[in-house]
Structures are given as structure tokens and as C-alpha cells.
Amino acid sequence: MAATLVVLAASLTACGADAGADPDDVETVIVTETAAAEPTDDMGGTPSMPTSAPTSEGPMAPYTGAVTPEELVEDLNGAVEITERFWEDHWTEFFTGTYTPPTVIGLYDGTDAASAPTCFDEPLPADNAFYCPDGDYVAWDQTLIARGFEVGDSWPYLVVAHEWGHAIQARLAMSLQADALELQADCLAGATLYGSAADGNLTFEDGDEKEIVNALNQLSDETAWTMSGDHGDSFQRIEAFNTGRSGGVVECLPRSKTKG
Ligand SMILES: [Zn+2]
Secondary structure: OEEOOOOOOOOOOOOOOOOOOOHHHOOOOOOOOOOOOOOOEOOOOOOOOOOOOOOOOOOOOOOOOOOOHHHHHHHHHHHHHHHHHHHHHHHHHHOOOOOOOOEEEEEEOOOOOOOOOEEOOEEOOOOOEEEEOOOOEEEEEHHHHHHHOOOOOOHHHHHHHHHHHHHHHHOOOHHHOOOOHHHHHHHHHHHHHHHHHHOOOEEOOOOHHHHHHHHHHHHOEOOOOOOOOOOOEHHHHHHHHHHHHHHOHHHHOOHHHHOO
16 A cells, blocks of 8 residues: 555556545534543454564564564555545535644554553553544554554554544544444544545555455454444454445444434
């Protein structure tokens, strides 16, 4: 996956989805800041992808994959750029008020609690990614990102777009937040990535879509969604992502709630 933040109308490859949404179909909504009472959200169950790399010490050995730290940072920066650009460009098509991006803390080392960012006074743990309402920031652990490259370079795009989806939720009225917050974040991630492709800011390369499916599989819960905090099983996560992919942001909003 490659971020191509250029004004040129790049032709799309391997991307047949129309993520465009008709703004006329969207009901204008009131944007409210939610109270920062929600716990941090994360990417889901600890990915248990096979790895041949031994973990001699600590829970994980960072940067054991083929990716170099430079490549990793480059892809993350690309993911942040296109995600930020998408919401900057499209917010007013869906919502009232002015869009403000979350703070991007980005990579951190969760194996070192002393340096990890804190959320509600707790250091963020390793091997996950977060949107923290306390501070309105997004951050991702380097071990999670590095290990995700075993799935492919789509991984950081999915992680960033998903966590950004939580930041978007925090900017919405409660009525626009789905009960299944994690699945809604997956949906918003699909809307973001395919919307970015439609805008010409992101190019899907061969294998990217399969990588995303694999990533959602890896990050899914064993059981189906039942309550807030659940991420949903792999079918549900993929379905949610696809809803955003094909229907855009509007389809990620609770239908029954938006019509009230
Ligand atoms: Zn999440």
C-alpha cells in the first residue's frame, strides 16, 4: 500500500470500491464533545501470528521482521497523512462543526513503561494501539506495528485508520456512536482507506486487500460481539470494514439513530 498524497488524479489499481457517499443523503448532525469517561480503545485481541523469530526476553522482540525501522516509520507517516487528509477533506460532508485532528503521538515502546505515553495515568502497554480520550491522542506500539508487517504493509494503514476512527467517534454525538464501537471503528477505517483511494491519495497494490482481511482475522476476538469493548469475531470485523469500504462514512453511522 502506498500513500500518494499528490493532487494528481491517480488511477486506481486493485480497488473496485466506490467509497464516495452522497452528501445529500446525510442528515446534518450536532457534534458534541463526549466526556472523557471512556476507557482507551485498542486494536483488538493480541495478534497471535506465527513468527519464527524467537522471543528471548520480554513479551516480544521488536523489529524482528524484515521491515526496517525506517520503512516502518515511512509507512506509518503515510498512513497518518492520508487518514488526516481524508477527515480534513470530508468531515463537513457528514458532520457539522469544525474538524480538529487528534494529536498524533504515534510510535511508542510499550515494553518501556517509563517512556510509554500515559492514558488516565496508566502507561500504554505493548503490542497494541490506542486512541486515548484523555489527551485526545492516538498512539501505536512499535512491537504491534513491526509484527504486523508479517501480514503486510497494509497493517499500519489499518491500525492508524482504526484508531483514528475512535478519535472521530469521540467527536460525535452519542447518537452517532454505534453500540459496537470497535466494529464502527473498523467501518470507519474501511471508509477512510477506500475513500482515500477514491480521492487519489492512496493506491492499493496487489495483495493489499488480502492483507487487510488477514489482519482483521488476526485481530479478531474468538467470539462474536456481545458488549462494548468486544471487537467482534473475524467475520464481523471484516464485514464492518467492508461496510465502510462500500458505503462510506454514512453507512458506519447507526441508521436507526440518525433518522430520529
Ligand atoms: Zn479499537
